[in-house]
Amino acid sequence: MSTSYDTPVVLDRREGPYGEVVLRRHGELLQIIANGCFLMDTSDGRSERLLVDAALDALGDRSRPHILIGGLGVGFSLAHAAADPRPGRITVAEREHAIIDWHLGGPLSGLSAAALADPRTSILETDLVTHVYETSATYDALCLDIDNGPGWTVTDGNESLYSPDGLAACARALTPGGVLAVWSAQPSPEFEETLRNAGFQQVRTDEIPVARGVPDVVHLAVRPG
Incomplete structure (x- = not known):
C-alpha cells in the first residue's frame, strides 16, 4: 500500500524529560514537532542563516569569536556558521537527545555532517535556558532559536529566558560588546x-519576508562594552 505524498510519515517519536519530540517526513521535507507544536522544517533556512549572519556582522572585526547556538534544530544555523571562516569556536546547546541522534548518522545528518565534523564545533546536551543561567563560560554571540518567539514558547520553562532576569543572564554569558540574536516567528x-530596559544597546529587529503571513524576524541587541 503506497503512502500519499501529502501525508506526513513519522520517522521517529521519543518521550524525553521535556515531553514528546517527533521527526516526520512530509514529501521532501523533514519536520520537528515538540509536544504537538511545529518547531521547524527543512523547507528554507533563510531566517536561521540570518540569525548567524546578523550576529557575526554585528561583531564587526572581532577576531575568531566564540558563538553559542541554541538549539540544534534541523541544523541550518550550525551548518551556516561552520561554512563561515569567521567563528573561532561554535558551541551548540541542544536539550533533546533525540535531535542530536537524528543528526549523528540519522535522517538529519545530510544537513549537518560537515559542520559536526568541523573541529571548531562542539555539542552540549543541555537545556539552553539552564546553561545561560548557570554557565561560567562567556561567548561573543548568543544565537538563540529554541522557541517560536518570546511570546510563543515551546515549554513553559523557556519563558524566563525572555524576562529581565533571563536577559540579565544572557548579558552575563556575553563578553563586553557581545551580541544577542533571538529568532522569532x-x-x-x-x-x-x-x-532596552535590560541594558542592551543597538536593539533592532531584522525581518525575513515569508510567502504568507507576518515575517520571521531576528531580534538583535548588544551588551555594552
Whole structure:
C-alpha cells in the first residue's frame, strides 16, 4: 500500500524529560514537532542563516569569536556558521537527545555532517535556558532559536529566558560588546523594550519576508562594552 505524498510519515517519536519530540517526513521535507507544536522544517533556512549572519556582522572585526547556538534544530544555523571562516569556536546547546541522534548518522545528518565534523564545533546536551543561567563560560554571540518567539514558547520553562532576569543572564554569558540574536516567528515591540530596559544597546529587529503571513524576524541587541 503506497503512502500519499501529502501525508506526513513519522520517522521517529521519543518521550524525553521535556515531553514528546517527533521527526516526520512530509514529501521532501523533514519536520520537528515538540509536544504537538511545529518547531521547524527543512523547507528554507533563510531566517536561521540570518540569525548567524546578523550576529557575526554585528561583531564587526572581532577576531575568531566564540558563538553559542541554541538549539540544534534541523541544523541550518550550525551548518551556516561552520561554512563561515569567521567563528573561532561554535558551541551548540541542544536539550533533546533525540535531535542530536537524528543528526549523528540519522535522517538529519545530510544537513549537518560537515559542520559536526568541523573541529571548531562542539555539542552540549543541555537545556539552553539552564546553561545561560548557570554557565561560567562567556561567548561573543548568543544565537538563540529554541522557541517560536518570546511570546510563543515551546515549554513553559523557556519563558524566563525572555524576562529581565533571563536577559540579565544572557548579558552575563556575553563578553563586553557581545551580541544577542533571538529568532522569532513574528515581530515583538514588547521584547525590544524589554531588551532596552535590560541594558542592551543597538536593539533592532531584522525581518525575513515569508510567502504568507507576518515575517520571521531576528531580534538583535548588544551588551555594552
